[in-house]
Amino acid sequence: MKGLTDNANNLQISSSQVEELKTQLQDSSVLTAELPGYRAALTRWSNAAEKDAALIVLARTAEDISKTILFVQKYELDLAVVGGGHSTSGAGSTNGGVQIDLSKMRQVTVDATSRTIKAQGGALWGDVDRIAGEHGLATVGGFVNHTGIGGLTLGGGIGWLVGQYGLVIDNLLSVRLVTADGQIQTASEKENPDLFWAVRGAGHNFGVVTEFTFQAFEQKTEVYAGVLAFTPDKLESVIEFSNKLVDDDAADGRSEVICFLAVPPGGTEPTIITAVFSNTSEEESKKRYAPLLDLEPVLNTAAMIPYSSVNGMLNDFAVHGGRKSFKGTTFALPLRPAFVRNVFNELSEIIKREPDLVKSSVVLEFLQLNKVSNIPQTATSFANRGPFENAIAWMWWTDPYKDAEFRALGRHLKSFFTDELEKNRKERRITSDAVAVYSNFVEPADRDSNGIFGVNLPRLQKLKAKYDPKTLFNKMHPIKPAGNGPA
Numbered sequence: 001m002k003g004l005t006d007n008a009n010n011l012q013i014s015s016s017q018v019e020e021l022k023t024q025l026q027d028s029s030v031l032t033a034e035l036p037g038y039r040a041a042l043t044r045w046s047n048a049a050e051k052d053a054a055l056i057v058l059a060r061t062a063e064d065i066s067k068t069i070l071f072v073q074k075y076e077l078d079l080a081v082v083g084g085g086h087s088t089s090g091a092g093s094t095n096g097g098v099q100i101d102l103s104k105m106r107q108v109t110v111d112a113t114s115r116t117i118k119a120q121g122g123a124l125w126g127d128v129d130r131i132a133g134e135h136g137l138a139t140v141g142g143f144v145n146h147t148g149i150g151g152l153t154l155g156g157g158i159g160w161l162v163g164q165y166g167l168v169i170d171n172l173l174s175v176r177l178v179t180a181d182g183q184i185q186t187a188s189e190k191e192n193p194d195l196f197w198a199v200r201g202a203g204h205n206f207g208v209v210t211e212f213t214f215q216a217f218e219q220k221t222e223v224y225a226g227v228l229a230f231t232p233d234k235l236e237s238v239i240e241f242s243n244k245l246v247d248d249d250a251a252d253g254r255s256e257v258i259c260f261l262a263v264p265p266g267g268t269e270p271t272i273i274t275a276v277f278s279n280t281s282e283e284e285s286k287k288r289y290a291p292l293l294d295l296e297p298v299l300n301t302a303a304m305i306p307y308s309s310v311n312g313m314l315n316d317f318a319v320h321g322g323r324k325s326f327k328g329t330t331f332a333l334p335l336r337p338a339f340v341r342n343v344f345n346e347l348s349e350i351i352k353r354e355p356d357l358v359k360s361s362v363v364l365e366f367l368q369l370n371k372v373s374n375i376p377q378t379a380t381s382f383a384n385r386g387p388f389e390n391a392i393a394w395m396w397w398t399d400p401y402k403d404a405e406f407r408a409l410g411r412h413l414k415s416f417f418t419d420e421l422e423k424n425r426k427e428r429r430i431t432s433d434a435v436a437v438y439s440n441f442v443e444p445a446d447r448d449s450n451g452i453f454g455v456n457l458p459r460l461q462k463l464k465a466k467y468d469p470k471t472l473f474n475k476m477h478p479i480k481p482a483g484n485g486p487a
Helices: 015-024 038-042 062-075 125-134 149-154 193-205 232-246 282-288 337-353 400-428 449-467
Strands: 004-006 011-013 029-031 055-058 079-082 098-101 108-111 116-120 172-178 184-188 208-215 223-230 255-262 271-278 303-305 323-331 361-366 389-397
Touching (some): 015 055, 038 055, 038 098, 125 149, 149 193, 172 193, 223 232, 223 282, 232 361, 255 337, 323 400, 389 400
Parallel strands (some): 079 098
Antiparallel strands (some): 029 055, 116 208, 172 184
16 A cells, blocks of 8 residues: 555655554554545535545544544644534545544433433434434434434534424533543533533534433424425415514424425426424414415425434435535524515526526525523523524535536525625614524635634633644634634
């Protein structure tokens, strides 16, 4: 085997160094380009996020991750950590460096007495939902069940149960992680509380989490959930309903909706598709969604199903493959139907001009956020506890030569929301020190660390200097340590 190049740092990884690492690892394996399984381990949810690592560590224990981190530090190599592989920016990949792959660490266990869930860092939300459901429990998790728990949790974590229980990090009890010095540490409210504060919102900057412990909640009854699709002329009515469903301080947080401006499978022009969720009885759910059901959807799959199946209902909209980019943004309620019509028209024109973008969409989340915004902005490092709903300009294409152009079109669609929110801030006198963006939906190149972490950045910079002064963890919204110049 010839020497391997770490292109990020312009360093050569010699075959003897690779052998050195192999001899140090007890339970994990190392893949290089000539070995079976290497190419499959590079696969990501978005093909545009794939990079050729010099070597891949298929980690099985925290101890082997520690040894890998010390190896990376010793030779000053580039490091990436991948769990579910959903980052569209490539934050879970490295061009010629060392990749720690957590896919062999997916064990999930439940303590039914304390209603807690322990999940290894490489678990997917489908793993968590399934095991928890076997015990009549659930916890806040992602909308797509093949998403990794690690990346989603460390950036805050939003899912269907957010209206009842808050963010994923608001239900995170502890983590076990390997920090940049190779130490295996536990962080919780009582143990290393400063590190635990940082992990809840900026966790990608502070280590490799090998185990999460979540608070779970009783969920023995089925929920009402499914997909409804409408002809484009119903757009304004769908948006008006969605506003009313969640824009109410008296709402119980049990009923929510996500709207997609998207081309249906087999189609050529966008329409409006909704995903609905209600943690209530079938009778109550149909009462709450009656105005939507009365719009005569052309597709309606809504039914009573186990909660453990809910996060799989959007899997067909979020399949692996193709080149994808998320341009995350936010909006304030109520969202103007006329504004959404303008965005819909713009998306339609873009797809008409660029048929390769036919799978692209604009996503609008209508969630009840009181449980999120009622927690103080500085209680965790997560910096968006304001009255802001999430939206995504989700670009999806196949031609690699169009990457820059199509990402720019995503930013163009995002700019509609930026302008609308600024207008709403002034007209409605919205005051909040929240950053008005969900970091998991933002690619690092699109926003600096101040725009991601806001008022929490100075404290994060001090903690970065304490736990990762050489910025080993620098892929997802990297924070510069205090004393190292501007953020």
